[in-house]
Amino acid sequence: MMDKAVKIGFLGCGNVGSGVWRLLEGFGRDISHRTGLSFEVKHVLVRDMTKPREIDFPQGVLTDRVEDVIDDPEITIVLEFLGGEEPAHQWMLHALQRGKTVVTANKVAFALYWHELQKAAKETGAGLYYEAAVCGAIPIIHSLDESLQANRISRIYGIVNGTTNYILTRMSKDGSAYEDVLAEAQRLGLAEPDPASDVEGLDAAYKLSILASLAFHGRVPFDNVFVEGITRVQSEDIRCGQELGYTLKLLAIAKRDGLRVETRVHPTFIKNEHPLANISGAFNAVFLYGHACGEMMFMGRGAGDMPTASAIVSDLVRAASTNHHLYPTFENAECPAIALQKNTDWHCPFYVRMLAYDKPGVLSKIAQTFADHGVSIAAMQQKGDKLNGRVTLVFITHSASEENMQLAICKIGEEIATVESIIRVEQD
Amino acid sequence: MMDKAVKIGFLGCGNVGSGVWRLLEGFGRDISHRTGLSFEVKHVLVRDMTKPREIDFPQGVLTDRVEDVIDDPEITIVLEFLGGEEPAHQWMLHALQRGKTVVTANKVAFALYWHELQKAAKETGAGLYYEAAVCGAIPIIHSLDESLQANRISRIYGIVNGTTNYILTRMSKDGSAYEDVLAEAQRLGLAEPDPASDVEGLDAAYKLSILASLAFHGRVPFDNVFVEGITRVQSEDIRCGQELGYTLKLLAIAKRDGLRVETRVHPTFIKNEHPLANISGAFNAVFLYGHACGEMMFMGRGAGDMPTASAIVSDLVRAASTNHHLYPTFENAECPAIALQKNTDWHCPFYVRMLAYDKPGVLSKIAQTFADHGVSIAAMQQKGDKLNGRVTLVFITHSASEENMQLAICKIGEEIATVESIIRVEQD
Secondary structure, eight states, rough: OOOOEEEEEEOOOOOOHHHHHHHHHHHHHHHHHOOOOOOOEEEEEOTTSSSOOOOOOOOTTSSOOOHHHHSSSTTOOEEEESSSSSSHHHHHHHHHTTTTTTEEHHHHHHHHHHHHHHHHHHTOOOOOGGGGGGTTTTHHHHHHHHHHHTTTEEEEEEEEHHHHHHHHHHHHHHHOOHHHHHHHHHHSSOOOSSSSHHHTHHHHHHHHHHHHHHHTSSOOGHHHHHHOOSTOOOHHHHHHHHHHHHHEEEEEEEEEEEEEEEEEEEEEEEEEEEGGOOOOOOOEEEEEEEETTTEEEEEESSSSHHHHHHHHHHHHHHHHHHHSSSOOOHHHSOOOOSOOSOOOOOOOOOEEEEEEEETTTHHHHHHHHHHTTOOOOEEEEEEEETTTTTTEEEEESSSEEHHHHHHHHHSOOTTEEEEEEEEEEEOO | OEEEEEEEEEEEOSHHHHHHHHHHHHHHHHHHHHEEEEEEEEEEEEEETTTTOOOOOOOTTEEEOOOHHHHOTOEEEEEEOOSSSSTHHHHHHHHHHTTTEEOOOOHHHHHHHHHHHHHHHHHTTTOOEEETTTTTTHHHHHHHHHHHHHEEOOOOOOEEEEHHHHHHHHHHOOOOHHHHHHHHHHHHSSSSSHHHHHTHHHHHHHHHHHHHHHHHSSSGGGGEEOOOOOOTHHHHHHHHHHTTTEEEEEEEEEETTTEEEEEEEEEEEEEESSSSOOOOOTEEEEEEETTTTTEEEEEEESHHHHHHHHHHHHHHHHHHHHOOOOOOOOOOSSOOOOSOOOOOOEOOEEEEEEEEEEEEHHHHHHHHHHHHTOOOOOEEEEEHHHHEEEEEEEEEOSSHHHHHHHHHHHHSSSTTEEEEEEEEOOOO
């Protein structure tokens, strides 16, 4: 084992950057003892050098000139903590073009510009590492890349957004309303002041685009992911689902069947016994199925400064340990091996709650409308309490086509029943 | 990416070896397309060349001479599927001494001779890979080695034996007796005809020795692991635990606090909400805590030919992709950084079930005996039904020393109560 000193630079130094600094400061000696690698942070790019900071950076480390990081010939590895699309994308590209290895926690810029960034990295032989971009501390990227190579992965189910999992867990446990739990999560700092990216499912969709691309060895662009967030989830549906043995999660789902790929993020009922059902609060988890390994699940903290720093520093150690960086291969980069059209007509069971007029023939009309569209009913419950002359009906269907289901719902006229909620179900 | 043909040899070809053969046969082209590596199995060592086999090996592949595998200069990677201590240990050593990389699924030989095998590997620069030795397909070894390097890991809780997890899951769900479920598991091929290694916890202890050594960066020999199996588990305790909100698992537990390390395998009550509580049937899972990553869990199939083959082939690809094999560093190989004495006086809460005479003063005597030994009671239940003038008392204690607990139990004389069961509890 040779001792090797590695000079690195930070682009940005918010929570995650500070976490990495503290982790290297507090645990760098242990890493050095075990690996022979020592890291020196030469420059940290910040917007405002006069801003008071918790970390007491040595003289000369802070800079507000990006060139001090991406053009410094001594710096061989650049850690990107800016987040968002630009200028992160341009600066990572710039660093890679100069042969500097990039370690990033930026799911947005990475998901959108992966192809371009990887091309630049390959051209100069630089490394491109992004474990921290998906599910924080969980080594899911590394496992897909280097532990599951012998598998044809056909399904991924991920709880990849901690904010929405916290909200749904609280709604499930207390029966609280969405708006109340969101407001509380914002007070606790578990949700952003503008929560749109989390609660509308976009954050999960970026991560799913990365996971599905790696798992299926074909690029699945962000735009191909169907997205529905949790903003319309009602506690009543969570309760009705619980009575039927289901837990509600915002799942990121990717399936591959031959050349057909479907990727979707939406609230999903899963069985209470499923290992994902016990993943509570702000935790993340990824469940997958490979033809050799069978079912597998990874769980851990998907956000937070230190968990994310754990993944960043692991990438840093791996990047610095090799002279020969590896890049995933995408079949559809060369040939259209997997279909890239956006698939929105998948098949799954559905949970449907409606308020139906309590008069003869209504149930048979509903059942007939479902049947006319090829939707077959697996279970039905009528709730006791009448509301304005209407009763609550809850259906679980057998697996049906999304398209047919939507058509059936349109056909159930308002004179018969109003459909309050449709929630997709995974039975696996 | 350069194309590289790699000649490999098998030592043994039972279920796992056959699984690896089939995986390479069926998925080798995909692996080759993605990694540039192609594998040719040159020789397969078997005991009896005349035995009928499901695989139609090409002429000249099967051999009953070990030299054809470990002395063939063309073979660069040896896959060991013999299991057990000898001759697996000697043959792996021999191969490593000749500079051949070894990939093994053999927890016993590896746990017992790790130090010697690693020394031989380092001397010739050969690689030593053992992902499949612990928890089958789950990439826990690789994750500890290459994804959690920035963590001081302080706790590991593993469900690392599928046979016992299947038995305990069935006992929990049906209330069946241990003997009945074991017999059924044997009929289904989920338990060996001689189940001792599984049900007495030895298999789990070998795996824990490997996991704790890697996680704590100090060798924890197999002999240092305290072991208690599931042979004395009674359904009644599982039921009483369930009423109190606990699930019973055979846990492999490793904790490090400074220089103090404790490793133990025993039936353990964990809270129903714990992610490990939902790991059912023959699945394995490892839950751990690192100072940066926080809580993390890996779940998957811990046995079976294809899941184990998934881990073997992943090791094979990694071994063939590098010229520079890495070895874990053990602090206590050079200096006694962690204490190596067998710690048996840990602290934890306890579940105690006893049959007590239903007369005045008995409860106070029991409570006093506990108190005299520093054991404080967190919860107590008296069961309604009397049995021969005695009532069932179930206690959950606060965290107490194992030693004091055992002393207290001895002091509760038979004239007061008979202690039916003591089960350790983890509250994390």
